[in-house]
Amino acid sequence: MAIAPVDWLILGAGFMFFLAWAVYLNFKTKSVDDYLVSGRKIRMWLGMGAGIGGEIGLISIAAMCEQGYRNGFAFVIGNLISLCIMMPLFGIFGFGIERFRATRAVSVPEYIERRFSRNLRIVVGMINCFAGVLQMCIFPIGGAIFVRRLIGLPDATAILGANIPTDWVLMFILLLCPLIFTTLGGYTTLMVTNFFQGILVMGTMTWLCVHVVSQSVEPAGFVNGLQHVWSGMEKTLGMTGVNPFVNDPKSYGIQFFIFLNVMTILLQFSYGPYLQQYAAMDKPRTVSRSYLLSAIFGFGRSLIIFAIGVAALSAMGMAMPESVAAKGVTPTEWGSYATPHYLAQIGVPAVLMGFLLLALLFADVAVTDKYILSWSTSIVNDCIHPFRKTTASPKQHIRAVRMTTLALCVIFFLFGMIYKPGMTIWSFMWLTANLIGGSGIVVLLGMYWRGAKTVGAYACVAICVLVPIADVIARQVLAHMDTGATLPWTPEQTGLYAYLAGGLAMIVLSLFSSEESKYWDLGQTVRELNKLP
Amino acid sequence: MFAFIQFDQDLGLWSPFTFWTVLISVILTLGFTVVIFFGGVGDLRYLLRSLGKSDDDNADQR
Numbered sequence: 001m002a003i004a005p006v007d008w009l010i011l012g013a014g015f016m017f018f019l020a021w022a023v024y025l026n027f028k029t030k031s032v033d034d035y036l037v038s039g040r041k042i043r044m045w046l047g048m049g050a051g052i053g054g055e056i057g058l059i060s061i062a063a064m065c066e067q068g069y070r071n072g073f074a075f076v077i078g079n080l081i082s083l084c085i086m087m088p089l090f091g092i093f094g095f096g097i098e099r100f101r102a103t104r105a106v107s108v109p110e111y112i113e114r115r116f117s118r119n120l121r122i123v124v125g126m127i128n129c130f131a132g133v134l135q136m137c138i139f140p141i142g143g144a145i146f147v148r149r150l151i152g153l154p155d156a157t158a159i160l161g162a163n164i165p166t167d168w169v170l171m172f173i174l175l176l177c178p179l180i181f182t183t184l185g186g187y188t189t190l191m192v193t194n195f196f197q198g199i200l201v202m203g204t205m206t207w208l209c210v211h212v213v214s215q216s217v218e219p220a221g222f223v224n225g226l227q228h229v230w231s232g233m234e235k236t237l238g239m240t241g242v243n244p245f246v247n248d249p250k251s252y253g254i255q256f257f258i259f260l261n262v263m264t265i266l267l268q269f270s271y272g273p274y275l276q277q278y279a280a281m282d283k284p285r286t287v288s289r290s291y292l293l294s295a296i297f298g299f300g301r302s303l304i305i306f307a308i309g310v311a312a313l314s315a316m317g318m319a320m321p322e323s324v325a326a327k328g329v330t331p332t333e334w335g336s337y338a339t340p341h342y343l344a345q346i347g348v349p350a351v352l353m354g355f356l357l358l359a360l361l362f363a364d365v366a367v368t369d370k371y372i373l374s375w376s377t378s379i380v381n382d383c384i385h386p387f388r389k390t391t392a393s394p395k396q397h398i399r400a401v402r403m404t405t406l407a408l409c410v411i412f413f414l415f416g417m418i419y420k421p422g423m424t425i426w427s428f429m430w431l432t433a434n435l436i437g438g439s440g441i442v443v444l445l446g447m448y449w450r451g452a453k454t455v456g457a458y459a460c461v462a463i464c465v466l467v468p469i470a471d472v473i474a475r476q477v478l479a480h481m482d483t484g485a486t487l488p489w490t491p492e493q494t495g496l497y498a499y500l501a502g503g504l505a506m507i508v509l510s511l512f513s514s515e516e517s518k519y520w521d522l523g524q525t526v527r528e529l530n531k532l533p
Numbered sequence: 534m535f536a537f538i539q540f541d542q543d544l545g546l547w548s549p550f551t552f553w554t555v556l557i558s559v560i561l562t563l564g565f566t567v568v569i570f571f572g573g574v575g576d577l578r579y580l581l582r583s584l585g586k587s588d589d590d591n592a593d594q595r
Contacts, residue, residue: 025584028581028584029584041579041580041583041584042576042580043576043579043580044572044576045568045569045571045572045573045575045576046572046573046576046577046580047576048569048572048573049569049570049572049573050573052569073551073552073555076551076554076555077547077550077551077554080554188580188584191580192577192580195573195577198569199566199569199570199573202562202563202566203566206559206563223537223538226538227537227538227539230538230540230548230552231539231541234540234541234544234548235541238543238544239544239547242544242547242548242550242551243544243547293565293569296561296562296565297562297565297566297569299558299562300558300559300560300561300562300563300565301562303555303558303559303562304559304562307555307559
């Protein structure tokens with residue numbers, strides 16, 4: 001796909017705009033709190049705008065397009081039901097998330113040490129960091145593959161006489177940019193640049209969606225295009241394109257949505273990037289109000305991106321073109337390949353292309369920044385500092401976070417060099433998030449139940465980590481035996497029942513434990529903090 | 534006015550319901566983007582003024 005000079009100009013000017021903010025904020029950032037949680041001065045609108053930017057990463061765009069292409073708009077109904085549960089729970093009552101902000105902890109393990117024990121903090125910190133880093137490994141390579149296919153770049157690029165895979169070159173750029181922005185100003189830079197990125201990506205993806213829909217018919221037109229895309233989806237997917245619960249192997253199914261909702265609830269109390277964002281807000285009520293508006297807003301935001309994948313489905317159907325199959329693309333890969341392939345076919349006009357490249361680059365920067373800073377902070381705070389004999393100075397603390405960030409970038413690059421897609425991007429992300437969810441039960445019971453004890457917490461974390469891992473290993477063993485046998489339940493069922501068993505184990509063992517509880521009333525603290533101006 | 538799009542009758546109400554949910558959500562989201570932008574700029578000014586000042590939010594310190 002051709003990139004016009006004006007597109008490069010937009011990309012360059014946009015990059016300089018974001019860089020100027022980062023340099024300025026780096027100058028303004030003074031303390032460790034400023035660097036890690038923006039001095040806890042983030043108010044609702046800025047937090048929400050930044051939240052949008054921080055949730056629409058390049059990898060999420062690729063994953064949403066993939067889901068739109070594979071399942072149409074079937075996700076809509078399920079997501080609507082989720083909204084009806086999550087919005088009152090977190091957005092109105094602030095269940096758990098307001099209390100977490102009131103703990104003043106920056107991470108889950110930090111709270112766990114105060115509520116349970118130091119050793120449990122280290123165990124949870126290591127498990128969460130491992131799962132979080134593993135999940136992030138797919139970000140740069142997944143993003144690089146999406147951009148290469150969108151622009152239509154060759155598989156290899158000649159640099160200094162050597163043929164280097166283009167994905168590696170793009171991956172290097174996609175890691176270098178977040179590294180620059182994370183180093184400059186930390187979380188404060190992240191919040192501000194993510195805010196502008198959120199607005200940019202919304203505008204650009206809407207423009208792209210209108211363009212794609214309009215171009216789907218001859219002569220081009222939006223309303224006719226809308227009819228064409230919708231009818232195409234109905235014809236190709238039938239009921240599975242609009243009903244997620246229909247009895248069809250291609251459908252999501254009810255078990256999937258129950259698992260998704262339980263995990264979404266638990267991740268609110270265990271997923272580092274979410275909690276670091278909550279910790280940065282000025283008071284507990286800001287956290288719940290911000291959640292409420294973000295939930296409403298996030299729903300429509302995802303649908304705009306889904307629609308681009310649906311347009312690709314409508315135009316090309318489900319079958320992989322022979323020209324693509326000839327390149328060695330597998331049916332698993334085709335789902336993520338389809339949308340950029342379609343965009344490359346219809347073309348993206350000049351100016352929109354410039355904004356699209358800028359939005360995609362900073363979609364990567366926004367999410368990678370947010371996640372990498374969160375996991376680096378967690379690694380330093382929960383996996384390194386507990387073993388230090390002396391307390392680190394603020395300067396040493398920030399330096400340690402920066403060095404960890406750099407080390408993680410190297411790990412992601414090495415992972416990308418050997419990565420081969422074996423499942424959908426969403427499945428990979430949910431699988432790794434599943435390992436983190438168990439600590440959400442521990443935090444939740446710790447915040448609300450005086451009787452929650454350390455021994456119960458250990459049992460819960462162990463069950464929620466070991467059972468899903470055992471499930472994955474069993475599936476791999478069965479797959480390698482080539483007998484065609486599979487486990488009689490789905491991975492989602494394993495995750496769901498592991499959470500249930502973990503929660504039960506924690507309750508039962510806590511009841512039998514004679515340990516003195518370290519519970520304190522966070523509800524009172526929430527009320528006091530919410531009274532502050 | 535609302536009949537500018539035709540749905541597959543075999544899919545019953547699932548298809549029109551999904552279509553209108555998508556369309557209304559997207560329109561609300563776009564309107565909300567504008568609100569967030571202006572609200573966020575105000576909050577950004579507050580953040581820039583506050584950075585580097587001491588933190589008086591100690592009510593939750595045990």
